[in-house]
Structures are given as C-alpha cells and as structure tokens.
Amino acid sequence: MPFVLSGSFTFCFQRASMKIIAEKINGTRKRVARAIQERDAVFIQDLAKRQAEAGSSWLDVNAGTHPDQEPDDLLWLVTTVQVAVPETPLCLDSVNPAALRLALQGVKQTPMINSISGEPERLAGILPLVAEHGCPVIALALDGKKIPETAEQRFEIIGRIIKATRAHGVPDTNVYLDPLAMTLSTNPHSALIVLETLRHIRRDYPEAHTTIGLSNFSFGLPARSYVNRTFLSLAIQAGLDSAILDPLDREIQTAILTTEMVLGRDPHCLNFIRASRKGIFDPPHPSS
Amino acid sequence: MPFVLSGSFTFCFQRASMKIIAEKINGTRKRVARAIQERDAVFIQDLAKRQAEAGSSWLDVNAGTHPDQEPDDLLWLVTTVQVAVPETPLCLDSVNPAALRLALQGVKQTPMINSISGEPERLAGILPLVAEHGCPVIALALDGKKIPETAEQRFEIIGRIIKATRAHGVPDTNVYLDPLAMTLSTNPHSALIVLETLRHIRRDYPEAHTTIGLSNFSFGLPARSYVNRTFLSLAIQAGLDSAILDPLDREIQTAILTTEMVLGRDPHCLNFIRASRKGIFDPPHPSS
Numbered sequence: 001m002p003f004v005l006s007g008s009f010t011f012c013f014q015r016a017s018m019k020i021i022a023e024k025i026n027g028t029r030k031r032v033a034r035a036i037q038e039r040d041a042v043f044i045q046d047l048a049k050r051q052a053e054a055g056s057s058w059l060d061v062n063a064g065t066h067p068d069q070e071p072d073d074l075l076w077l078v079t080t081v082q083v084a085v086p087e088t089p090l091c092l093d094s095v096n097p098a099a100l101r102l103a104l105q106g107v108k109q110t111p112m113i114n115s116i117s118g119e120p121e122r123l124a125g126i127l128p129l130v131a132e133h134g135c136p137v138i139a140l141a142l143d144g145k146k147i148p149e150t151a152e153q154r155f156e157i158i159g160r161i162i163k164a165t166r167a168h169g170v171p172d173t174n175v176y177l178d179p180l181a182m183t184l185s186t187n188p189h190s191a192l193i194v195l196e197t198l199r200h201i202r203r204d205y206p207e208a209h210t211t212i213g214l215s216n217f218s219f220g221l222p223a224r225s226y227v228n229r230t231f232l233s234l235a236i237q238a239g240l241d242s243a244i245l246d247p248l249d250r251e252i253q254t255a256i257l258t259t260e261m262v263l264g265r266d267p268h269c270l271n272f273i274r275a276s277r278k279g280i281f282d283p284p285h286p287s288s
Numbered sequence: 289m290p291f292v293l294s295g296s297f298t299f300c301f302q303r304a305s306m307k308i309i310a311e312k313i314n315g316t317r318k319r320v321a322r323a324i325q326e327r328d329a330v331f332i333q334d335l336a337k338r339q340a341e342a343g344s345s346w347l348d349v350n351a352g353t354h355p356d357q358e359p360d361d362l363l364w365l366v367t368t369v370q371v372a373v374p375e376t377p378l379c380l381d382s383v384n385p386a387a388l389r390l391a392l393q394g395v396k397q398t399p400m401i402n403s404i405s406g407e408p409e410r411l412a413g414i415l416p417l418v419a420e421h422g423c424p425v426i427a428l429a430l431d432g433k434k435i436p437e438t439a440e441q442r443f444e445i446i447g448r449i450i451k452a453t454r455a456h457g458v459p460d461t462n463v464y465l466d467p468l469a470m471t472l473s474t475n476p477h478s479a480l481i482v483l484e485t486l487r488h489i490r491r492d493y494p495e496a497h498t499t500i501g502l503s504n505f506s507f508g509l510p511a512r513s514y515v516n517r518t519f520l521s522l523a524i525q526a527g528l529d530s531a532i533l534d535p536l537d538r539e540i541q542t543a544i545l546t547t548e549m550v551l552g553r554d555p556h557c558l559n560f561i562r563a564s565r566k567g568i569f570d571p572p573h574p575s576s
Contacts, residue, residue, distance in 0.1 A: 233521050
C-alpha cells in the first residue's frame, strides 16, 4: 500500500514505539526534596522500582536546584536508584556541568542527559560531556529565559542546536528535540505550536528523536488527565516518540497503548488485548 | 503567528467545530426495527429528544432495508421525529430514491442525505434530489461492493464524486466526504488510510466537509470506547469535521470537547471548563 506508507504525509507513522522518561524522582517536588535531604533511600527506591516496572525507558533524576548541594545530591540519587533498578538507564536532569560530571562517574548504564538548549554557554558546558560519553541528550527549543512564541522561532533554534550537536560528533539519533509544551490555559496555541514543530522536525531531521514534558500542559484546567492524554495522542500522531511523564498514571498508559494501535503499530492488536486482559482499562477500585 | 496558523501543515486547524450526526435511530438495530414495525412513536421520540439535547447537528433516520416498506417507514420516522424535535435537521439514511423522494416531502428542515457513492447508478438516482432540494450529502469513498484497499483508491473515487456533484451544481460546502472507517481489528491500516485520505481531502477540496461512521471501527476489540475516542481525536486533527456517532456516549463527547480545546478552538477553555462544571468528566454513578 504505497500511498498509505509513503509520501509526504506519512513520515510519522513508521516510528518505533513511544518511550517513556519517568518524571517522578524530581527534587523540585516537595516530597522528593525531603527524601533527598534526609537520604531516604527507601522512598526513592520505591519510586524508582514502580516507575521502572511501568515500562519506563529512562528514570529522570533531578536533585533540585541548590548549586552547592546538587553534585553530591545527584550522585546520591544515581547510586541509590541504581541499587534498586540496575538495568534501567537514568536521565540526568541538570544543567550543571559539575553535577553531571560527577554523576556520570557513578552510572552503570549510559544515561540520557536532560538538557541542553540553544544557549551558547549551556551547549559549551554540556555538549562535550554528551559527546564524550555517547549519551542521548534532550535539547530544548529555547535560547534564553523567554519561551519563543512561535513554532517558527522554536524550529529555528532547533536548527542551531542540531548544527552544534553535529559539530560535536553527536549523531542525530542521540538527540531528543523538545518543542516545549507550555500551559494551554494561558496560551490556546500551545499545542498547535508543539504539533507544528514536531512535524517540521520529522520532515527535516528524520533521524532525530522528539520529546516533551507532558505534565505542565494541563496546568490550571479541570480533568487534567483527559487534557494530557488527548494532547499526547495528537503529538504521537505528529511525530512524538518519547515523553517525560508520570508512568504510574494509568490513563496516560492507556492513551499510548490505544494511540499506537490505532496508528497501526500493534498489528494484531496483541499489546492492546493483552493489556486489556491484565485489567488496564478496568475502572479503578472504589477504594483507590 | 503566521507559521502556526498558515502553511502546508496547518490547514486543518482552522476548521469550525465538529458536528455530530446522531446514529441511534437506525432500523438495522433490532430495538429500533421493532419500534418502526409497531409504530412506537414514544420510543422513537425519546431517542430523538435525547440525541438532540446532546448537541447533535443532524439526527440520522434509517428505516431499514425492506425495499417495499422503506418509503412508508421512512416517512413515518421523519414525521414522528419532527413532532418531538422540529428544530433539528434530519439525515435521511437511504439509498432508495423512492424513499428519499417521499421523505423529502415530509421534512420541515432541509435534511442531509446519507448517502451517495461513486457508483454511477447511485449518483444518477440521488444527485438530482440533492441538487433540487439543496441538501448536504454524505459521499462514501466507494464505487462498488468491495471496499477500496488504499487511501489512493479512495481518494481517486472522491475525486470522481466531486466532479459529479459539481456537475450537478452541488457546492463543495454541501458535500460530506466519508473515507470509510473500517474495522481496525481486521486491518491494522484502517485508521492510517482514513487519516491520510482526510489530509488529502483538506489539501485538495478545502471547502468540502468530511465525515466518518465511527462505531464499527472498534468492532471486535475490548475497551471500544477508548479505541473510538482515540481514533476520533486523531481524525479531528487530520481534518475531520463531522461524524456519525452515538451522541449519548459521554466519553465520545469529552473526546471532542478536549480535542477541540487542545487544538486551540476553545480559546479561553470556556466550553471545556463549563462542561466540566456540569459534571461531564465525573465518574459515572455506580448504579448506572
């Protein structure tokens, strides 16, 4: 069926399955910050295990934003998480080269790095580490404090980032381009900008990967899970192949499963039917 | 934001809101067939009222497939439904010119006609009625008994239909092109074919409308509501602006509401927030 599986409109349908970058071990969340401060390994390891078991490809680890403590805290997080889930790669969530350098010494699997952007000093500080360690890296469509307002501006920054990653010898297949999913309730075009940027990435950088941080998108709205999962489905159709999200949100998992089946990536619907038999679509227990 | 609201990728974002063609008054359903046979106006009028109140733009009326009885039965349906909901236009669901001609004498509002296809005899029998009465018409991407297997074949048939509707003086704005949503469980490309055909329609016939019959898509699968609403969201993104569906399915209604907000068509999220306050996202009562 050449018309269906080729041509300018269909580039996004041949991507591999969506990969999940698990978001919950994040020191900007109060409960996690306390666990880091108190070196509460049990709490962190439980979060790590549950997220890994939910099918995450990477576990994001963010040690908070205290510049003095971040290197030690991040290394502690890395070491602690790896005791619980040695097989799951981490995603080192820091813009601090010193913290990243220390954490890279402690990892058992090649980690993803989260993140670079178009800012020259961030590129200069982090790209050499990315290149040296062969890490996948998240690249934000951003080059300053202000979020670029249009898809055109974001795509232009992405072009500059790709130029820099290529100049450092980082293959496009290791770059996860993030068009920035901003809050919909404050900008009705938030999703449109992401969807359009994704389509342009797919067209011009077919080897590169894409990602978004999903959770802030629905901030300020009711029924947030509905909003997030609808946006996620549309973004997968537009070319999204990974996302930073809560893998313990069953509605999000069902959205991924269903969208991939609808898009023909679960040929005999086996993943879907299997997950259904395991109860993923059942209503939650009244007690939960 | 010219890059966001113009360009080859964004043609589908400026469409008006999704319109619903309510599917439940259909004589191929056993309970409705009995109501027609017994002239059970109360049952039919209740279905009509509930579907109209759920925001349907048209109420499909299908009197079943007995060639001898169909004209009388369809006229009875039309008359009966209109007593209950005189303001909501009907969608006359028949391929029988005699039944359509009789029903057209009984309608209070200009009805939609469901359907024509690329079959010459169907075009010859029904297009003159469509043109004479200024009816919107559903046109199936079909020209025989066999469903065309590729998007290319369906789009080619659509091209021939548009040629015929234009030749009869029917404006593109009155044509609702249906790419045929076949069962996913028997063909993993079913949705891809629809989505690609929708994108081609939007590109080449920007004035024409689009529609699909949603309900058979998920036939044979578990969690059918998840499957239908995910497909519906993706189809809206690809350019779908109406669908034949069950307007009483709350999950489907929330999918439409959420998708339109995510796509920037509910600028201050007011429709969404209002519907949320009315309880549309609340879990169903345990008793229901």
